[in-house]
Each structure stands twice: as structure tokens, then as C-alpha cells.
Amino acid sequence: MTTKPERVVLIGVAGDSGCGKSTFLRRLIDLFGEEFMTVICLDDYHSLDRKQRKETGITALDPRANNFDLMYEQIKALKEGQTINKPIYNHETGLIDPPEIVKPNHIVVVEGLHPLYDERVRSLLDFSVYFDISDEVKIAWKIQRDMAERGHRYEDVLAAINSRKPDFQKYIEPQREFADVVLQVLPTNLIKDDTDRKVLRVRMLQREGKEGFEPAYLFDEGSTINWTPCGRKLTCSYPGMQLYYGSDVYYGRYVSVLEVDGQFDNLEEVIYIETHLSNTSTKYQGELTQLLLQHREYPGSNNGTGFFQVLTGLKMRAAYERLTAKEAKLAVQV
Numbered sequence: 526m527t528t529k530p531e532r533v534v535l536i537g538v539a540g541d542s543g544c545g546k547s548t549f550l551r552r553l554i555d556l557f558g559e560e561f562m563t564v565i566c567l568d569d570y571h572s573l574d575r576k577q578r579k580e581t582g583i584t585a586l587d588p589r590a591n592n593f594d595l596m597y598e599q600i601k602a603l604k605e606g607q608t609i610n611k612p613i614y615n616h617e618t619g620l621i622d623p624p625e626i627v628k629p630n631h632i633v634v635v636e637g638l639h640p641l642y643d644e645r646v647r648s649l650l651d652f653s654v655y656f657d658i659s660d661e662v663k664i665a666w667k668i669q670r671d672m673a674e675r676g677h678r679y680e681d682v683l684a685a686i687n688s689r690k691p692d693f694q695k696y697i698e699p700q701r702e703f704a705d706v707v708l709q710v711l712p713t714n715l716i717k718d719d720t721d722r723k724v725l726r727v728r729m730l731q732r733e734g735k736e737g738f739e740p741a742y743l744f745d746e747g748s749t750i751n752w753t754p755c756g757r758k759l760t761c762s763y764p765g766m767q768l769y770y771g772s773d774v775y776y777g778r779y780v781s782v783l784e785v786d787g788q789f790d791n792l793e794e795v796i797y798i799e800t801h802l803s804n805t806s807t808k809y810q811g812e813l814t815q816l817l818l819q820h821r822e823y824p825g826s827n828n829g830t831g832f833f834q835v836l837t838g839l840k841m842r843a844a845y846e847r848l849t850a851k852e853a854k855l856a857v858q859v
């Protein structure tokens with residue numbers, strides 16, 4: 526950590542395992558810097574270890590396998606600037622290790638399965654994102670990772686995903702109602718019956734009416750826009766690229782929706798898209814493109830997943846700047 530923070534800004538990153546949270550966290554570190562930001566993985570609040578879960582048949586997604594009282598107390602303490610003694614869940618052994626000391630930092634990110642599940646924890650968050658990956662894409666990503674990197678068999682990966690599904694639907698998915706941004710990753714509409722899942726349709730749902738959060742928009746705020754970018758300015762090989770902007774109602778609340786379907790052939794040309802967006806919370810024209818270019822090797826950099834992850838990160842930075850400026854202002858007033 527750099528200096529002692531005046532105001533700890535708390536960010537929630539929610540989603541199932543294998544949905545791109547770690548990639549997003551790397552993008553946040555690029556924006557905020559490692560020293561400035563501390564990540565708390567909520568797996569550390571598992572109250573049942575792997576053996577106990579196996580014996581009881583309770584999954585890690587089930588709230589009964591997690592200690593929300595301790596999670597709340599400790600996250601609240603961090604937000605209040607206090608140091609905590611956080612438990613550690615060891616994914617190698619499946620056991621709960623002795624706790625570690627965590628100090629407050631300017632930005633504290635709580636990431637994992639349940640950052641928005643418990644009403645008390647949720648109320649502490651200053652900004653949140655939920656990664657909503659459709660089953661088709663989730664399977665493709667998980668199979669790719671677990672087979673290539675972890676030596677798992679195709680049938681085992683599929684069985685693992687299916688066995689998580691009931692509790693996922695009961696306890697994890699409903700949290701998307703509470704997120705400020707939901708990133709939906711869906712199969713493309715540009716290729717009929719696509720099974721490759723290389724080309725993706727990605728939607729960024731931005732909550733309307735949150736104080737200080739100004740959703741990004743395409744061309745004209747409040748309009749509905751379908752945009753096929755000019756092929757001379759944005760090179761896209763088959764099946765091309767399609768963008769959309771409009772508003773929708775999500776869990777009974779208004780959201781602004783941005784959508785990118787397709788992939789970028791040439792990342793430098795993303796600037797063309799960026800210049801047609803407003804409220805991006807960039808510091809200079811081209812910053813979004815620059816951030817993407819900085820790590821073209823991150824998964825999804827050539828499509829809407831990377832693009833919207835960067836945009837969400839920029840919105841989090843704006844929230845941080847707004848909240849700390851407000852806090853500083855209040856401090857001056859008293």
C-alpha cells in the first residue's frame with residue numbers, strides 16, 4: 526500500500542468461477558496500480574472446507590458454506606480504515622489456512638461468488654459489476670482452460686459445470702439484479718448456429734439513476750442505435766461487426782445497454798469506435814483504445830469482452846475519483 530487512504534473505495538466483482546474475473550482484475554490493476562488496490566477473494570470466507578462440503582453435499586456456492594457475518598464485519602472494518610485478520614481458503618489443499626493480516630487500501634476489490642449476496646455486504650459497495658456469461662460461452666471457456674491448462678477431460682468439465690448449475694441459479698445468478706454494471710457474454714448473432722464461440726455478442730448493462738454514474742452511450746443519449754461501422758475505418762473480416770445502443774428494463778429498473786457483436790481485426794482501429802462513444806470517463810481521447818492495446822494478450826482483447834471490461838474499469842476509476850473528491854470536500858467543510 527502507498528499512503529494511508531482517507532477514504533476506502535469498495536468495488537464488488539461478482540460471477541461464477543471461470544467467467545473472466547481474474548482477467549478483469551488485471552485490467553483494474555493496470556488502471557489503479559498494484560500498490561493502490563487490494564483484492565479480497567471471497568472464497569476465503571468459505572466456512573466449510575472441501576471435505577466438509579463433500580460430506581454434507583453442500584456446494585461452495587451455497588450460502589451455508591460461507592461465513593457472511595465474518596465477511597461483513599471484516600469488509601466493514603476495512604472500509605472504516607481498520608486492519609483485519611482475514612481467513613484463507615487454500616485451493617490446493619481444500620483446507621482453511623491460518624489467517625493473514627490485510628490492511629485497508631485506497632481501493633479494495635471484493636471478488637468472487639457472493640459479493641452482492643448479503644444485503645449488509647452489498648450496502649458497503651461503492652460500485653459493482655456482475656459477469657453474466659451464457660452457458661454456451663462458459664462451457665467453451667472452461668473447457669478450453671481446464672483441458673489445456675489443468676489436464677481435465679471434456680466429460681468431467683461438462684459434469685462439473687452441470688453439477689454447479691442448480692446452486693448457481695439459486696444463489697449466484699440472482700445477484701445480477703444488484704450490480705451497477707452487468708457484462709453479458711452471449712453467442713454471436715452474426716453467424717447462424719455458431720458452435721465455435723470465438724465470435725461473441727457482448728452487452729454492457731449500465732444502471733440508470735445511480736448517483737454520479739453516467740452511463741456511456743453511442744452517438745445520441747437516449748436514442749436507440751444500430752450501427753454497422755464503416756469497413757474502411759474498422760477492418761472486420763467475416764462475420765463483420767455490429768453495435769447497438771438503447772435502453773431497457775432490467776429487474777424492474779432502467780438500464781442503458783451498449784452492445785458489440787463481432788471481433789476487431791486491428792486493435793489500433795478501436796479508436797474509431799471510441800470516438801463515437803460519449804461518457805467513457807477517459808482522461809483523453811483514445812485512452813480506452815490505449816488500455817486495450819497495452820495488453821492485447823489478455824483474453825477477449827479483440828472483442829466486446831475486453832472493450833467493455835476496460836470501459837467498466839474506467840467507470841470504477843471515475844467512481845473512485847468522485848467519491849474521494851467528495852470526501853475531501855466534506856473534510857474541508859467540517
Ligand SMILES: Nc1ncnc2c1ncn2[C@@H]1O[C@H](COP(=O)(O)OP(=O)(O)OP(=O)(O)O)[C@@H](O)[C@H]1O
Pocket residue numbers: 540541542543544545546547548549666667669670824825826830831
Ligand atoms: N474474454 C475472454 N475471451 C475468451 N476466453 C476468456 C475470456 N475471459 C476468460 N476467458 C477464458 O476463461 C478462463 C477463466 O478466466 P479467468 O481466470 O479470468 O476467470 P475467473 O472468473 O477468474 O475464474 P476463477 O474464479 O476460476 O479463477 C481463462 O483462462 C480463459 O481461458
Ligand SMILES: O=C(CO)[C@H](O)[C@H](O)COP(=O)(O)O
Pocket residue numbers: 541542568575585615616617619638
Ligand atoms: O467456485 C469456486 C470459487 O472459485 C470454487 O469452486 C470454490 O471456491 C471451491 O474451491 P475448490 O474447488 O478449490 O475446493
